[in-house]
Amino acid sequence: ELKVEQNPLFLSMQEGKNYTIYCNYSTTSDRLYWYRQDPGKSLESLFVLLSNGAVKQEGRLMASLDTKARLSTLHITAAVHDLSATYFCAVDEYGNKLVFGAGTILRVKS
Amino acid sequence: ETGVTQTPRHLVMGMTNKKSLKCEQHLGHNAMYWYKQSAKKPLELMFVYNFKEQTENNSVPSRFSPECPNSSHLFLHLHTLQPEDSALYLCASSQEPPGSSTDTQYFGPGTRLTVL
Numbered sequence: 198e199l200k201v202e203q204n205p206l207f208l209s210m211q212e213g214k215n216y217t218i219y220c221n222y223s224t225t226s227d228r229l230y231w232y233r234q235d236p237g238k239s240l241e242s243l244f245v246l247l248s249n250g251a252v253k254q255e256g257r258l259m260a261s262l263d264t265k266a267r268l269s270t271l272h273i274t275a276a277v278h279d280l281s282a283t284y285f286c287a288v289d290e291y292g293n294k295l296v297f298g299a300g301t302i303l304r305v306k307s
Numbered sequence: 308e309t310g311v312t313q314t315p316r317h318l319v320m321g322m323t324n325k326k327s328l329k330c331e332q333h334l335g336h337n338a339m340y341w342y343k344q345s346a347k348k349p350l351e352l353m354f355v356y357n358f359k360e361q362t363e364n365n366s367v368p369s370r371f372s373p374e375c376p377n378s379s380h381l382f383l384h385l386h387t388l389q390p391e392d393s394a395l396y397l398c399a400s401s402q403e404p405p406g407s408s409t410d411t412q413y414f415g416p417g418t419r420l421t422v423l
Contacts, residue, residue: 201349228405230411230412232414238416239397239414239415239416239417240350240397240399240414241414242411242412242413245408245409245410245411247408285350287350292355292362292403293338293340293355293357293401293403293412294352294355294363295352295412296352297349297350297351298349299349300349300350
């Protein structure tokens with residue numbers, strides 16, 4: 198059974214600082230996703246990572262995948278208040294069955 | 308309407324009621340999903356439909372009954388629910404198999420369900 202662990206579960210950051218969210222998973226997989234969820238809202242897709250060494254960047258967020266270590270990271274550069282949200286990683290167990298991590302609540306303080 | 312829509316957005320029901328949640332996707336996808344998001348657990352996959360056929364039932368109690376009449380519509384019929392079933396129920400859709408490297412599951416806004 199695939200297990201997905203995120204850490205930290207809660208992250209309070211100062212504006213302008215950098216930080217990284219980690220996503221570990223227990224079995225091999227071909228696809229890993231990062232989603233963002235604002236309070237009271239649905240999930241918004243951020244990144245799809247398909248292969249070992251994949252790196253994708255959008256604005257202040259950069260995601261990477263190491264399939265050998267079964268680890269993905271979401272790096273936040275120079276955080277701004279608008280990035281406050283809950284971030285989830287999800288791993289494709291087989292076919293289109295996604296297993297989600299518990300989520301990381303990010304709060305950016307000015 | 309674009310994307311994935313869900314109705315109702317909020318629902319309060321008693322344990323003896325019967326209600327249905329509706330999901331519609333306008334993306335031309337062929338797979339649809341129901342997820343449960345509760346306060347104390349990670350997002351849980353409940354059901355998967357590919358081309359209207361159920362391909363996954365993630366050990367969901369029978370008081371939840373899904374229906375997928377076509378690739379664009381998905382229902383979740385609810386009956387004799389328990390208070391612990393109170394949660395946000397999210398619908399999603401995707402193209403399967405993925406047609407491009409950016410294909411992902413697109414989520415609806417969810418139905419906030421409260422069982423009294």
